[in-house]
Amino acid sequence: MAESSVVELSPDQVRALARSAGLELGEADLAAITPQLNQLRHGVASLSELNLQDVEPAVTFDALRAAAGTA
């Protein structure tokens, strides 16, 4: 796997991020969440190996159905 360019977030940075999202995290929460968030960010960064140039995201939107209010 290629070296990830993602910068590791520290617990203090995660605390600040959480506050901006309206969450108050205690020390135990931070200890649990910080490594998981870093791992997740590295995982997403590794997806760039797939060559995503010109690839649109796989989200769907059907304007006809949306306008009809059925979906």
Next chain:
Amino acid sequence: MADTPLYALSLAEQARLVRQRRASPVELTQAHLARIRDTEPRLNSFILLDEEGALRQAREAERQIASGRYLGPLHGVPMALKDLYDTAGMATTGGMQILRERVPDRNATTTALLVGAGAVLLGKLNLHEAAFGVTTVNPHYGPTRNPWILKRVPGGSSGGSASAVASGQAAYSLGSDTGGSIRIPASLCGITGLKPTYGLVSRSGVLPLSWSLDHAGPMTRTAEDAALVLAVIAGYDPTDPASVDAPVPDYAAELQRPVRGLRLGVPHTYFEDLDPQVERATRAAIQALAGLGLEVRDVEIPSARTFASCSSAILYAEAAAVHHRDIRARPQDYGEDVRERLRLGMLIDATDYVQAQRARRALCKRVGQAMRDVDLLVTPSVPVQTPPIEGSGLEAQRLRAHLTRFSRPFNVTGLPACSIPCGFTNDGMPIGLQLAGRPLEDAAVLRAAHAYQQVTDWHRRRPPV
């Protein structure tokens, strides 16, 4: 079949008895209710049991059938739903404390289809809180236990469904599958679980976890039973934005077509780092499928780790969006593991979410290319043995990664995939085989699973509970 208790028969067998008027819906319902009374104190499969309502529905089915209005194979046969499916007038909690008092006024589309087909609803089944986990160790409604060894987890999130079907508490159930939540418990409890093609079965009225990964599907004893249920619940629903407007084949009739010549792809990297007993059983199952005339071929698809990275960013972010109000306002009302994961989801960068959705499209393309050369893919359902309930919270992240390793690729790609029993470990726990197919070729998946079940008896074994 003569010596087999009614509750232990497959859906197809129970339906045959009803159609031939050799057993009545009331008799079947009473048999299941007695089985529930006997086993529920040990299993804890149910969140809500509706004995009175079930008997009322059974009597109505009996009247209809007696008057010549037979509605088909689900008519008068008792089932139970994962407590994620809305049931009009009956609480639907999602296994959550915050929804304990929630009583929907409408049925989910799938609930309505089953009711319309004459199904008898016994009650609502336990699940991992919010369907966000793989153990069904539920902090609000208690842990569901695996009927094969009570100290083990049934898997999740549809653990109550798997436990109930495996133990004969219900003839079949519906589960939901966002990262493996139908197939993992099906594998761990020794039943058949089908995650249909994304969009084939409506999720309207099913509490969401992750809109773009959620699937609804049947959990049954056999592939034939899954075909019977899928025939009723599949089809276009304009109230589900993901619903696919495509013809629904006669799944039961499709089972009778030959499997000889179907090309079975074996992605060899999905056979690395397996528990040896799982590997042995899976490879023996592939041999059995080859013996049925399937052509076995090596195939390359992206690694399970790549799928996991893609799936995690999407799942966590969408789940956080589903729960964003309550996780801020009432965090204490969530269990520790789900609270932690929802908070994690709140911190995911929007760019990472979109990148994961871009990667998803690229991954779908790669798998689609690989499947030009094969009709089906085969992997183990779960690479490890069934973990114990005690201590399942420890290293929960690692446990989740293990249990979902082979199921998540098919949530990301939306391809149909099922788990069927293919053996047992030395200590008597079921092992599952996963078969996956091309989009909307659910019938081919079920056909291969059914053919395998005609030459093996793993799916006929009953837990000692």
